[in-house]
Amino acid sequence: MNxxxxxxxxxxxxxxxxxxxxLRERASKGETWVPKHFSLSHTKEGDWDCFPVQKLVPPSPIVS
Structure with a gap:
């Protein structure tokens, strides 16, 4: 490995x-970033938590 x-x-x-x-472009346009694959929530204490949008991971193909 080089x-x-x-x-x-x-x-x-x-x-x-x-x-x-x-980020600067979004701020100048007043846009807010929204996650694509999870939802983000904030607590009263200022913490945050995230949850997947899809509850299950789709099965992957079996390669033999």
Whole structure:
């Protein structure tokens, strides 16, 4: 395994900056992010909890 730390750091910074950009765009439009695969709830104490939207995981195909 090549330990190409510089490439990894650049890739990580790219991803993080893109996430910040998307967050700024949402904030400027007044949009709120809504999770796709789970519902998020907040408690009175300021904690949060999440629950899957689908209760069951669909079966995967059996490959032989």
């Amino acid at each position: 330990k190409e730390w510089e490439k990894a750091v650049k890739a990580k910074k790219f991803v993080e900056e893109r996430q910040r950009e998307i």
